Amino acid sequence: MKRKIGALEKLDADLTSLQYKVRRDPASYLEDHQQQYMQYETQRDLLLQNPSTSDDSGIVRLSDLVDFLAHTADCYPKSTSQFPTDLIQIISQHHDELQPDLRDKIVSNIVLLRNKDIIDSSTLLNTLFPILVSTSSKSLRALLFQKIISDLRSSNVKATNHRLNRTIQTVLFNLLTSDRETTKGLWAVKITRELWKRQIWTDAKAVDIMKEACLSENEKVLSGGTRFFLGGDKEREEAAEDDSDSEGEIDMSKMRHQAGITKKSKKKGREMKKAAATIKRKERKKSAPHPLNFSALHLLHDPQGFAETLFTKHVQNTKSKITLESKLLVLQLVSRLVGLHRLTVISLYSYLLKHLTPRQNSVTSFLAILAQATHSLVPPDVLEPLIQKIANEFVSEASASEVAAAGLNAIREVCARQPLAMNDTLLQDLIMYRKSKDKGVQMAARGLLSLYREVGAELLKKRDRGKEATMGLRTGEHAERRYGEEAAGEIEGIDLLEQWKEEERLKKREAAGLPPDVATDEEEEDEADNWKNWDVESDDSDSSAGWINVESDGEDINISDSEDESKPSAAKKARLSSSTPGADATSTKSEEPEIKKLSKLLTTTILTPADLKRLKELQASAAINAHLPSAKRAAFLAARHADEAITAETIEAAAAIGKKNTREEKIAMAKGDRDEKHQSTTARRKEKKESEGKSTTNKEKARKKNFLMTLGKAKGKNKRSLVDVRKTMLGHKERSKRGGKRGNKGN
Amino acid sequence: MGGASAKRKKEKKKDFQKPKLKVGKAKPKAANSTDTSFKAKAIALKQQTLSTNAPTVEAQCAHHLGLLNHKSDTQRRDSLAYLTTVMSTHPPDIPLPQPSSVIIPTVQRLILDGSNAVRQQLLKLLQSLPKNDIASNTDQLLLHTRAGMTHLSTEIRTFALDVLEWLLASAGDEVVSCAGGWVKTLKCFMSLLGWKVETSGNWTAPKSFGKSSGDSKIQVKQMNALTSFLRAGLLHSQTAMQVGNGADSFPLWQTEHHMLSERSNVYAHLNLFGAHRDEEAEMYEDREDRQRVFHDRAEAAIVAGLEQATKGGGEQGRAAASLRKVVKEGMIDYRT
Incomplete structure (x- = not known):
C-alpha cells in the first residue's frame, strides 16, 4: 500500500511543477535541479544499503525523483552525465531484489533517456537484454520484451539501422550458440520472430539466428525455430495485410464536416492537419511498390547441410529425447527444405518407411512429409518401396475407407512429384478402387488416374487412358519424361509475343507499300527508337488498351487457314498451343524446325519493359481462350506454388468427401460466416447513424416523446375556437413554405 | 389484447411463481443469491493477543x-x-x-x-x-540527515539541521570521518546556503524554487550548524589528545594501538566488500585529509559567502563571525 503524501509534502515537494519550470527555463533552475540531484543521490545511497527494502515512502520518493531527473536530464547534460549509468547499474545489479514498482519505473526511465537520445540504442539493448534473459520475474520479462521490440522498431523507422541490427543479431546469435541446453535461447527466437513479422529484419542474418535455434538441444527453442521456418513468412504476410486493412480508419469527410460545425480552435486545426498528413502518408505507402521480401527458406545458406544436420541431430539420433510433436515439426522442416531446394537426403526415405503404418500416431503428417520430400530428382527406386508399402498397408479392401482414401491420396501426391516411382501393375491395381462404394476412396483413385493420364499414360491400360492421352501418345506429344530430364527453359508466352511482333511488322510494311520480306534501314531505326524511349511503345502503339479480344476456337482456325501462305511459320506454333488438338494434327510434322525458330527471338533481342508488358497482356487474352478442363486442371496445378507446404489436411481431404455430415454441421455450413442477426434495412440504417454519433431528427424526437407529456397540449387543441384552429393551420402552411421556424435564409 | 395478453400473463406469472419445496431435496437457490465462497492459498487470521498477564x-x-x-x-x-x-x-x-x-x-x-x-x-x-550507541549507526543516520537537508520542503531541511547538531554533539568524530560524511555533507551545506565556488555570470542569482533562503533566521541556523560541523571536522578532537598520554603506564607504551578496537567495523576505511568509492564518498579519517579537501572544495566559497553574510550584520553577522573564527582556527596549521 502506498502511503498517502501529506499536505505539507505536497505543497513544497511538488516535482511536477518544478519539472515544468525547469523545462521552460533550465538556466534559472539549475540550482534547484542540483539540489534534487543531491536528494536523489542520498536516496539512491539509502536504497543501495538495502535494495530489497519495502519502505514505501522512500521508494515512492526515489521513483518520483528518478522520473523527474529522467525528464529533465536533457536540460543539464553536464551535471547529470552520471545519471544514466547510475540507473543502468542499479537495474542490472539489483533487478531481482528491487520492488516491482521501482524496478519498472527505472526500466521505463532508461527507455525515456534513450528516447531523448541521451544514451544510444545499443547501450539500452545491452542493458535490457541480459536482464531479460536472466530475470525470474514474468512481468519484468514482458515489460523488457516489449521495450526491446519497440526500441528496435523505432530505431529502424526512418532508415534501416544496419549497425544496430547487426550488433543485436550478433548478440542473439551468440546467445544461441553459447548455450544450447537451456531455454535462454527462446528469447532470441521470440525477438527474431517478432521483428521478422514486422518486416524490420528481413535479411539472411536473422534467418541464420533461427537456423541456430533449430539446431539447439532444448526442445522449446528448437520447436520455436522450426515453427518460424514453417509459418514465419505466412505470419509476416498476414501482418502486412492487417496493417493495410486497419489503416483506413480516419474519415476525412466526416472530420471536415465536423470542423465546419464545431468551435474552431488551434487544437482542432492541428488535428485536421495531422489527419490529412497521415492520410497522405498512407496513400503514398499504398502506391509504393511492394517490398521484395524473400522467404526465410530461400535466405538459408547451405540448405543441404542444414537439412542433413537437422535430420541426423534430432530425428535419427537415438539420444535426442524430443517428443513426437517436435519431431514431426523437424521432419516437416526437413522435407520442406528437401522439396523446395531439391536436396538429396536419402536416409530420410528409409526412416519414413518405418513409420508408414496405419497405426502410427499422426500418420497423415508422415504421409504429407513424404509427399513434401519428393521431387523430380529423388531416385525412383528409393521411392518405390515406400509407395508399395503405402499401398499394402493402407489401400486394401479390408482397411477402413478413410485409411484407404488417405493412402491413395498420399500416393497421388508423391507420384505427382515423381511419376517414375510407380510401376504399371500397382497403378492398375490402385486405379481399380475408383469403383469403390466409398466416395472418398473413389475420388482419390480418380485423382490418381487423371494424374497418370497426364504424366504417364503408357502405364495405364488402354481403355483407361482416355481420349486426350491416347491421341497424345500416338502423336508423340505425351512422351514420358526420363529421370533427371528437365524441360527446356523458355519464357512463357514468348511465342505469342513473337507472333504479335510479326503481325505488327507486316502491318507497317503494308502501310508503307513495301514487300513483306526485305528488311530496311527504317526498321532498324525503329528498333533503336524503342531503346531510346524505353516504354513509349506500350503507350502509343496499343489503341485498344484494356480490351481483350476473346476469339472463339473456330474463328481462330479460319483466320489461320486464310493467312497461312503469307506468314512465316513461326506464327504457326503459336496457334498450335491455343487451338484444339484435332485441328493441328496435320501440322505436327514440321514441329522440329519451328522450335529452333522460336528461340530466335530470345537469342537475338533483349526484351524491353514494354515488351514484357505486352507479353503479359497477350498471355491474359490467351488464358481466357482456354476453357478446356485439362487446361483448367493444369492451371490449378500451376497455381499451387512450390513454396506452399503440404499438410496432413491435404492428405486427409479425400477421406472427408464421403463423410456424412451431422445435422448441426450442415446447419452451421449453410449459415457460413454470417452469424449476425437478421435486421431490417431501416434498423440497420438507424444503427449505423447512431454508431456514427449523429443525432435524431425532430420527427423522431416527436415520435419518441412520452405520451403523458403530449397529453396536455392535445387536450387544449380540442377546445380551440375555429379562428384559433385556422390561425394555427395558416401558420403551419406559412412555416412549411418558409422552410421551418427559422426559415431557409435570413428572411 | 387477445392471445398476446394471455401469453404475456403467463410470462408475468412465471416471474412470481413460488418455488416448490420438496422433502429430501436441497432448497432451490434464489435468483439473486450470490456465491460468497472463495479459494485462497493461505488464510491469515489477525488475532488479538489473548494472554491474561500484561505485556512486558x-x-x-x-x-x-x-x-x-x-x-x-x-x-x-x-x-x-x-x-x-x-x-x-x-x-x-x-x-x-x-x-x-x-x-x-x-x-x-x-x-x-x-x-x-x-x-x-x-x-x-x-x-x-545513550550516546555511546549512536557512534555505530552514524553513517546510516547521516545518510538520512543529508536526505533531509536536500529535501524540497523547507521545514524538513531545517529540521535536518537539528538532527545534525545532535549527531555532532553525540558522535562528532564519526560524523566527519565516515564514508561520504565530510565532502557530501559539505556539499549539502554549500547548496543550502547557496554559496558557490564560481559564479558563472554577473547576473544576480534568482530566488530558488520551493525554499525561502532569504529568511535570515534560517540562514543563521544553517551557519550555526555549519560552524559546529567544521569545528568537529577541522579542530583537534579531544579523543585524539587522550591517546597521547600513555606515558604513565611505563613499560606498556601505546598498548591501546595493539589491542582490538572497541568500535565495530574497524577496517571500514579499507572498503573490502563495498562498491568502489569516488572522491566524494571516500572516508576522511585524518584531520589533515579533511583540511586538504576542505581547502580544495569549499573554502573559497565559504569565505566569499561569509563576506556577504557579515555585511548583513545583526544576528546573521554574529553567526558569520563565529563561523569565520572556526574556519580560521581550523585551517591555521594547514597554511603553515
Missing part, C-alpha cells in the same frame, strides 16, 4: 516500533512518545528494553516524515538514546 515492556516497545509505519500522523507521534518515555525513564545500568541497534534503523527514516509533530518527537527520542 520489551513486547510493548516492539509493538510501538511496528506502529511507526502507521499511516496516521498521530499514531506515529504517539508511538515515538511512548518509546521516548521508556528510554528516558530507564535506569542507566540495565540494558534497554530494545537495543539502540534495533531502534535507530527503524526510526531513522522518520527524519523525512511529513508531519512536524512526528519529527519533533523523533528528535526527543534520539536525544534520549
Whole structure:
C-alpha cells in the first residue's frame, strides 16, 4: 500500500511543477535541479544499503525523483552525465531484489533517456537484454520484451539501422550458440520472430539466428525455430495485410464536416492537419511498390547441410529425447527444405518407411512429409518401396475407407512429384478402387488416374487412358519424361509475343507499300527508337488498351487457314498451343524446325519493359481462350506454388468427401460466416447513424416523446375556437413554405 | 389484447411463481443469491493477543516500533512518545528494553516524515538514546540527515539541521570521518546556503524554487550548524589528545594501538566488500585529509559567502563571525 503524501509534502515537494519550470527555463533552475540531484543521490545511497527494502515512502520518493531527473536530464547534460549509468547499474545489479514498482519505473526511465537520445540504442539493448534473459520475474520479462521490440522498431523507422541490427543479431546469435541446453535461447527466437513479422529484419542474418535455434538441444527453442521456418513468412504476410486493412480508419469527410460545425480552435486545426498528413502518408505507402521480401527458406545458406544436420541431430539420433510433436515439426522442416531446394537426403526415405503404418500416431503428417520430400530428382527406386508399402498397408479392401482414401491420396501426391516411382501393375491395381462404394476412396483413385493420364499414360491400360492421352501418345506429344530430364527453359508466352511482333511488322510494311520480306534501314531505326524511349511503345502503339479480344476456337482456325501462305511459320506454333488438338494434327510434322525458330527471338533481342508488358497482356487474352478442363486442371496445378507446404489436411481431404455430415454441421455450413442477426434495412440504417454519433431528427424526437407529456397540449387543441384552429393551420402552411421556424435564409 | 395478453400473463406469472419445496431435496437457490465462497492459498487470521498477564515492556516497545509505519500522523507521534518515555525513564545500568541497534534503523527514516509533530518527537527520542550507541549507526543516520537537508520542503531541511547538531554533539568524530560524511555533507551545506565556488555570470542569482533562503533566521541556523560541523571536522578532537598520554603506564607504551578496537567495523576505511568509492564518498579519517579537501572544495566559497553574510550584520553577522573564527582556527596549521 502506498502511503498517502501529506499536505505539507505536497505543497513544497511538488516535482511536477518544478519539472515544468525547469523545462521552460533550465538556466534559472539549475540550482534547484542540483539540489534534487543531491536528494536523489542520498536516496539512491539509502536504497543501495538495502535494495530489497519495502519502505514505501522512500521508494515512492526515489521513483518520483528518478522520473523527474529522467525528464529533465536533457536540460543539464553536464551535471547529470552520471545519471544514466547510475540507473543502468542499479537495474542490472539489483533487478531481482528491487520492488516491482521501482524496478519498472527505472526500466521505463532508461527507455525515456534513450528516447531523448541521451544514451544510444545499443547501450539500452545491452542493458535490457541480459536482464531479460536472466530475470525470474514474468512481468519484468514482458515489460523488457516489449521495450526491446519497440526500441528496435523505432530505431529502424526512418532508415534501416544496419549497425544496430547487426550488433543485436550478433548478440542473439551468440546467445544461441553459447548455450544450447537451456531455454535462454527462446528469447532470441521470440525477438527474431517478432521483428521478422514486422518486416524490420528481413535479411539472411536473422534467418541464420533461427537456423541456430533449430539446431539447439532444448526442445522449446528448437520447436520455436522450426515453427518460424514453417509459418514465419505466412505470419509476416498476414501482418502486412492487417496493417493495410486497419489503416483506413480516419474519415476525412466526416472530420471536415465536423470542423465546419464545431468551435474552431488551434487544437482542432492541428488535428485536421495531422489527419490529412497521415492520410497522405498512407496513400503514398499504398502506391509504393511492394517490398521484395524473400522467404526465410530461400535466405538459408547451405540448405543441404542444414537439412542433413537437422535430420541426423534430432530425428535419427537415438539420444535426442524430443517428443513426437517436435519431431514431426523437424521432419516437416526437413522435407520442406528437401522439396523446395531439391536436396538429396536419402536416409530420410528409409526412416519414413518405418513409420508408414496405419497405426502410427499422426500418420497423415508422415504421409504429407513424404509427399513434401519428393521431387523430380529423388531416385525412383528409393521411392518405390515406400509407395508399395503405402499401398499394402493402407489401400486394401479390408482397411477402413478413410485409411484407404488417405493412402491413395498420399500416393497421388508423391507420384505427382515423381511419376517414375510407380510401376504399371500397382497403378492398375490402385486405379481399380475408383469403383469403390466409398466416395472418398473413389475420388482419390480418380485423382490418381487423371494424374497418370497426364504424366504417364503408357502405364495405364488402354481403355483407361482416355481420349486426350491416347491421341497424345500416338502423336508423340505425351512422351514420358526420363529421370533427371528437365524441360527446356523458355519464357512463357514468348511465342505469342513473337507472333504479335510479326503481325505488327507486316502491318507497317503494308502501310508503307513495301514487300513483306526485305528488311530496311527504317526498321532498324525503329528498333533503336524503342531503346531510346524505353516504354513509349506500350503507350502509343496499343489503341485498344484494356480490351481483350476473346476469339472463339473456330474463328481462330479460319483466320489461320486464310493467312497461312503469307506468314512465316513461326506464327504457326503459336496457334498450335491455343487451338484444339484435332485441328493441328496435320501440322505436327514440321514441329522440329519451328522450335529452333522460336528461340530466335530470345537469342537475338533483349526484351524491353514494354515488351514484357505486352507479353503479359497477350498471355491474359490467351488464358481466357482456354476453357478446356485439362487446361483448367493444369492451371490449378500451376497455381499451387512450390513454396506452399503440404499438410496432413491435404492428405486427409479425400477421406472427408464421403463423410456424412451431422445435422448441426450442415446447419452451421449453410449459415457460413454470417452469424449476425437478421435486421431490417431501416434498423440497420438507424444503427449505423447512431454508431456514427449523429443525432435524431425532430420527427423522431416527436415520435419518441412520452405520451403523458403530449397529453396536455392535445387536450387544449380540442377546445380551440375555429379562428384559433385556422390561425394555427395558416401558420403551419406559412412555416412549411418558409422552410421551418427559422426559415431557409435570413428572411 | 387477445392471445398476446394471455401469453404475456403467463410470462408475468412465471416471474412470481413460488418455488416448490420438496422433502429430501436441497432448497432451490434464489435468483439473486450470490456465491460468497472463495479459494485462497493461505488464510491469515489477525488475532488479538489473548494472554491474561500484561505485556512486558520489551513486547510493548516492539509493538510501538511496528506502529511507526502507521499511516496516521498521530499514531506515529504517539508511538515515538511512548518509546521516548521508556528510554528516558530507564535506569542507566540495565540494558534497554530494545537495543539502540534495533531502534535507530527503524526510526531513522522518520527524519523525512511529513508531519512536524512526528519529527519533533523523533528528535526527543534520539536525544534520549545513550550516546555511546549512536557512534555505530552514524553513517546510516547521516545518510538520512543529508536526505533531509536536500529535501524540497523547507521545514524538513531545517529540521535536518537539528538532527545534525545532535549527531555532532553525540558522535562528532564519526560524523566527519565516515564514508561520504565530510565532502557530501559539505556539499549539502554549500547548496543550502547557496554559496558557490564560481559564479558563472554577473547576473544576480534568482530566488530558488520551493525554499525561502532569504529568511535570515534560517540562514543563521544553517551557519550555526555549519560552524559546529567544521569545528568537529577541522579542530583537534579531544579523543585524539587522550591517546597521547600513555606515558604513565611505563613499560606498556601505546598498548591501546595493539589491542582490538572497541568500535565495530574497524577496517571500514579499507572498503573490502563495498562498491568502489569516488572522491566524494571516500572516508576522511585524518584531520589533515579533511583540511586538504576542505581547502580544495569549499573554502573559497565559504569565505566569499561569509563576506556577504557579515555585511548583513545583526544576528546573521554574529553567526558569520563565529563561523569565520572556526574556519580560521581550523585551517591555521594547514597554511603553515
